[in-house]
Amino acid sequence: xxNFLAFKGALESFPPALLMCARxxxxxxxxxxxxxxxxxxxxxxxxxxxxxxAGLLMQVLGQGSIVWGxxxxxxxxxAVFASSAPLFLAVFSIFGGxxxxxxxxxxxxxxxxxxxxxxxVGGGGPVSPWPIVVILAGSACWALGSLLIHRGRMPEDPxxxxxxxxxxxxxxxxxxxxxxxxxxxxIAKAPSLTALLCLGYLATIGLALG
Numbered sequence: 644x645x646n647f648l649a650f651k652g653a654l655e656s657f658p659p660a661l662l663m664c665a666r667x668x669x670x671x672x673x674x675x676x677x678x679x680x681x682x683x684x685x686x687x688x689x690x691x692x693x694x695x696x697a698g699l700l701m702q703v704l705g706q707g708s709i710v711w712g713x714x715x716x717x718x719x720x721x722a723v724f725a726s727s728a729p730l731f732l733a734v735f736s737i738f739g740g741x742x743x744x745x746x747x748x749x750x751x752x753x754x755x756x757x758x759x760x761x762x763x764v765g766g767g768g769p770v771s772p773w774p775i776v777v778i779l780a781g782s783a784c785w786a787l788g789s790l791l792i793h794r795g796r797m798p799e800d801p802x803x804x805x806x807x808x809x810x811x812x813x814x815x816x817x818x819x820x821x822x823x824x825x826x827x828x829x830i831a832k833a834p835s836l837t838a839l840l841c842l843g844y845l846a847t848i849g850l851a852l853g
């Protein structure tokens with residue numbers, strides 16, 4: 644829940660793509676020194692590519708959908724829809740040849756019923772369905788990235804894997820923020836102290852230390 648409120652606060656001054664990019668690059672810079680100090684075994688190119696793809700799915704598409712959605716929905720509702728990733732994991736597992744037991748199906752059905760209830764009768768009044776669709780699609784991307792991490796060959800050191808995921812996602816977002824003119828926009832307006840503190844929280848406690 645803290646991350647969603649911090650996103651709300653940071654978005655008062657930072658556009659979505661720039662917020663994501665700054666958060667990822669700051670967290671990656673903090674983690675890379677710690678990771679290299681451990682002198683881990685160098686990952687192969689295939690492992691680097693797989694970790695980078697997982698980062699794009701989970702951070703750019705997964706978290707990116709949340710950052711966009713939290714502008715359109717209350718933080719509480721956003722948190723509920725963003726927590727649907729386990730439902731997608733369960734569904735993807737079925738297609739991966741791992742059928743769910745009856746108890747698992749019960750959990751999936753209850754989760755879907757809860758999301759439907761939140762969509763149609765949740766507090767805060769009626770909302771457009773599009774933010775919900777975008778957040779759910781992002782949760783599906785997060786689930787795919789998580790499956791990639793747990794079922795594929797990743798760098799041996801989990802911290803190195805996390806650094807690659809974080810930096811790859813931030814680097815991909817960097818040219819997008821420049822193309823959108825977001826850095827110039829932020830410099831012209833000067834971000835508020837609240838937004839800066841929220842960004843610091845998201846990069847450290849919310850990601851690097853989370």
